[in-house]
Ligand SMILES: Nc1ncnc2c1ncn2[C@@H]1O[C@H](COP(=O)(O)OP(=O)(O)OP(=O)(O)O)[C@@H](O)[C@H]1O
């Protein structure tokens with residue numbers, strides 16, 4: 001068990017800044033996930049920790065020691081590769097035992113630990129199989145066993161599930177989470193699948209363009225996104241530029257920040273955002289007190305099984321997405337219907353138009 | 363089935379029939395005659411095992427067998443020792459002049475081996491300038507004549523096979539595998555031994571097999587450099603041509619032993635790589651490392667030393683061709699004497715070489731392309747059998763096939779001995795499999811659906827082939843033709859048995875000149891060969907997409 005600290009990491013490739021002022025502290029035994037769109041620098045960060053990429057500035061500390069002078073083989077980080085990287089000329093057992101052999105562990109001990117590791121990933125009895133006779137999911141589990149069997153200080157995983165089908169992905173991510181927790185290995189995990197990140201992580205680090213946007217627990221990044229980017233990237237969000245005053249119900253007190261923001265449009269200080277599941281679909285005449293209500297017409301209804309998604313157009317204004325959990329057949333509203341969209345005051349998020357940072361309004 | 367089974371004149375069935383006829387007549391029949399002769403008594407014609415008892419039991423022949431194994435294995439080891447490190451340096455490092463290195467390696471591969479033997483004699487023979495130079499430095503080298511000299515030539519001649527194949531394989535090793543090894547604690551030599559080398563073993567061993575089989579089969583080098591060091595190929599040749607009554611039975615037996623050894627080697631390599639051929643998932647290209655400081659010097663030094671030394675013979679030969687000579691002795695001064703002498707004395711060797719090679723290439727490319735098409739696009743039992751038969755020339759030394767031709771075509775019904783045609787045909791059949799194989803691999807890269815579209819739009823199958831597939835194949839076919847030309851014009855081991863005064867070729871003439879000590883003539887003719895070869899290779903490099911792929 002070890003801590004991992006990244007201090008002021010910078011990395012520049014010709015033409016791109018891949019890492020920009022990265023400061024991160026990962027606690028001992030923590031499951032820490034890097035989440036971000038393609039090209040944001042996740043892999044670069046992971047490989048910098050492993051020692052395969054050399055940073056231009058900054059330091060990597062593992063277990064209280066700076067590992068920058070150490071080559072990849074000395075860092076005691078074990079990596080699970082996106083493309084599995086199972087040695088095709090070795091049996092499953094030899095693959096899993098590889099790191100133990102290079103560490104000079106005794107034969108009998110290797111055999112025992114390999115057996116244990118394979119049991120942990122539910123591949124008992126596969127020792128003498130060749131990799132080509134394994135499915136993708138099994139190969140990835142071999143990769144996981146091979147990495148964790150050496151009991152590394154830090155376990156690194158670069159999109160380990162991205163080559164697998166949806167069902168297997170869900171199954172294996174639970175396995176990874178359980179195994180990591182039971183062994184208590186400090187883990188740095190990379191994914192661009194937000195659901196995966198929310199499910200497995202203790203904390204998530206959202207990255208964009210080589211910079212960190214926010215670090216926090218799943219709840220925080222979803223419910224309290226630090227920036228406009230995070231709000232848009234994790235889950236889906238309605239950003240409201242502007243609402244025509246004519247369509248607003250005036251039951252709301254004057255000087256309410258929402259009204260200030262939406263009526264000022266792009267000239268105002270703040271951008272308003274609201275999650276689809278927070279928007280309430282109301283009968284045309286309803287006027288609940290704690291909401292701003294805006295009149296709209298339903299343009300499209302999609303039923304996904306778990307929820308109903310409505311697209312509602314505000315005349316002269318934006319189109320908002322509304323999600324209704326556990327819809328009933330009778331409750332589904334028809335396309336073309338006039339409705340009121342309730343925007344609960346407590347659920348609204350405000351972002352600085354210039355910096356994208358979240359702000360509170362009077 | 364992509365093509366309607368209509369009983370119109372089926373071009374492809376015709377090709378198959380023709381191919382079987384050709385292979386039967388030029389390959390199976392001569393080899394059968396050799397095989398049969400090895401079991402016959404020369405005088406009585408009775409069935410006997412005496413020849414085998416003699417070859418396997420008599421110390422004279424046993425020595426030849428052991429020597430053959432020594433130079434076969436030695437040539438292989440030398441080729442691997444040079445080829446693998448060179449491949450690793452080039453594939454994993456930012457080496458300056460990579461194209462130069464590859465081109466030089468290819469050039470030493472295609473230049474005739476007996477030129478290497480001859481050039482090394484002029485450098486390291488008893489009067490050689492390099493020997494004199496090193497001797498002045500206090501370094502006394504062992505004699506160039508004998509096994510060491512032969513191995514020197516073989517190693518420098520055959521390492522490019524190992525090099526080219528291994529580079530190709532190294533470029534296909536997924537980068538994550540080597541990174542995973544490092545991440546788990548294996549670097550440097552350990553990573554190489556545990557991960558990288560096992561992954562490229564199939565390619566290395568394929569190159570090693572080529573080096574072994576070709577070293578074993580080579581005739582010119584041991585016969586020029588052997589000086590009493592007898593190997594099977596020279597022994598078979600001498601047994602057949604011996605002035606005091608040739609012995610076809612024994613010569614055939616020695617040939618069969620030679621083929622048997624090659625077959626064992628092929629089987630051994632197959633066994634070695636069985637279940638070790640891994641489908642490569644190249645999701646990430648391998649890392650290429652920049653070089654700095656000492657490491658850069660070492661890597662560049664090694665690369666250029668290897669290709670430099672292996673190109674040395676060609677340079678020396680060209681230089682020698684401009685020196686004044688008197689018999690085996692080089693005189694001071696440069697001039698064109700040797701060329702004048704060649705043109706006045708042996709113009710027919712040059713003319714014959716170009717005529718025979720061109721004729722052979724036309725046949726090789728014509729039939730090779732058609733057969734390649736059948737194997738790639740019309741697989742079946744007959745095509746499979748043909749494919750297997752076409753493996754034969756890979757393991758049959760030129761001397762042996764030459765003997766087979768003499769035995770088979772020296773009288774009715776087919777009398778060809780003494781004609782140019784027999785030389786053309788032996789070159790043709792020896793090269794045919796390479797051409798077929800290259801056509802197959804070219805066709806694998808052209809999607810069959812293109813041709814199907816043409817047929818679907820109303821073209822007959824043969825028209826579709828000519829109008830659609832053939833034009834797409836042309837660059838590859840041209841590259842193949844040039845390679846066929848290179849091997850044809852450098853062919854020695856069969857033609858040395860089949861030539862008569864009027865059908866002498868350049869390689870044969872060079873070989874005789876070296877034996878007679880006419881070093882000037884040898885150098886001038888060799889230069890003509892080298893230049894021709896160089897031009898052909900330049901064409902190949904220009905027209906083919908996978909540069910190295912065309913040569914192995
Ligand atoms: N070796 C390299 N040379 C040049 N640029 C690179 C190199 N590696 C990465 N980059 C660039 O750095 C940026 C970050 O790349 P990185 O691979 O870290 O992204 P990522 O977040 O892992 O993306 P993905 O989700 O697609 O895997 C990209 O713009 C990429 O093009």
Ligand SMILES: [Mg+2]
Nearest residue numbers: 042043044158
């Ligand atoms: Mg990545």
